[in-house]
Amino acid sequence: MSETLDIGSLLKHTALFQDFDTDDMAVLARDCRQLRIARHDFVFNRGDRADGFYVVAVGAIKLVLPGPHGQRKVIEFFGPGQCFGEPFMFINQPYAADAQAMEDSLLVWIGKPAIDAALDVHPHLARQMLAGLSSRLHTLMRDIETVKLQSANARLVGYLLSLPRKLDRARFPCSKSLVASKLGLAPATLSRALQQLIRDGLILVEGRDVVIPSTTALQRQLQSG
């Protein structure tokens, strides 16, 4: 009882289930599980059956694609309120990537039957999920553009500009190696690209923080570089 209530309160704060009332939530919660995942542990591995999906309550998850020669490429990061794994569930195929916790995390697992039932009753949920998938499709399209059409420096600049900013200060959400992987770069290349921008007086780097004195100056780099 306290378990299901708990799951309900976790999910109520996500965009997906905002319009669910207590009854809806109780039904849904029957087919949910809470999961605690320690930093560096895997939520699922490529090849596992995708008979449900996950919502992040607290923590941070990365989706990683293993390449043929042991390289790994980060595809997406997920934070609180976001869900992941549904694309595999919806097409009834095993996961094609690994999901790994970047921090100690608390997740809610939702079974496919529960979502199927909820979709029948809540057209709004369907629209939310359609919008969510669309948005990620959109992002991935931009990522392909980034990876193939832009130089390392341009990729970095684009990424820096996309980062949430407080005043003139942005912050990497994780280690630079992981950022590099997300951008499809070798860590060494990211490091060199950062140095380049520093030399050009466009940014300052202090650990995980990045100071951007002039956004417009950075944006100019995108056209010219």
Next chain:
Amino acid sequence: MSETLDIGSLLKHTALFQDFDTDDMAVLARDCRQLRIARHDFVFNRGDRADGFYVVAVGAIKLVLPGPHGQRKVIEFFGPGQCFGEPFMFINQPYAADAQAMEDSLLVWIGKPAIDAALDVHPHLARQMLAGLSSRLHTLMRDIETVKLQSANARLVGYLLSLPRKLDRARFPCSKSLVASKLGLAPATLSRALQQLIRDGLILVEGRDVVIPSTTALQRQLQSG
């Protein structure tokens, strides 16, 4: 009247609207338009308002992302029965790519209000669209893997193996330059990769046709190359 009937019969053959009855279809058709697009003409351009989406009745459409220096990268091809443009519609953002006809094509345009209404009534439609988007998300993830983690030869081999085959014969769906763009390669590189496979005795190329004597021999290339 003949117009709406016509649209109905075009849509009935797509996976998306298979379970629509005549009444449903009549309602939907009110907010649809037929479009004829000549080869090389654009269906929409990056930046256009996405207040609907498209279903291919006959023909072939490519989705192309323009890069900063005039390069262009093909993201997806769409053939009869497939739909495109919905991801932009669902997130209420302008198109981020160009859609261009590779052949003379016949399309059906469906307005957002019509789909919104249909989603309320047909949970099954929602599931179909969720599955469609999921599948494309999946494909794009593989494309990113391909583009970043695999060599030109491996990319080509993977693509050849994914092509529909009659006996030992496959066929490029379009010019080699476009295939190259889809694979994220320069046309010259694709040409060299093909020659390489021919030299290794793994394929024969006759114009747009590719003969694959041994699928398994090709697959072995994937692991080793």
Next chain:
DNA sequence: CGGAGCATTGAAGCGTTTCAATGTAGGTGG
């Protein structure tokens, strides 16, 4: 203080792109 993990830097190597020249095929008009 010491160690582990991540970041930086340099030098070398590799794969892909670019450019330009040549080759080939399909379609048109003389």
Next chain:
DNA sequence: CCACCTACATTGAAACGCTTCAATGCTCCG
């Protein structure tokens, strides 16, 4: 029916950008 033209494909040589490897530096935490 042949000659031509345009678009696409091939091939070579050179250059570029990123990766790799390895050594060094830094920083946080036990």
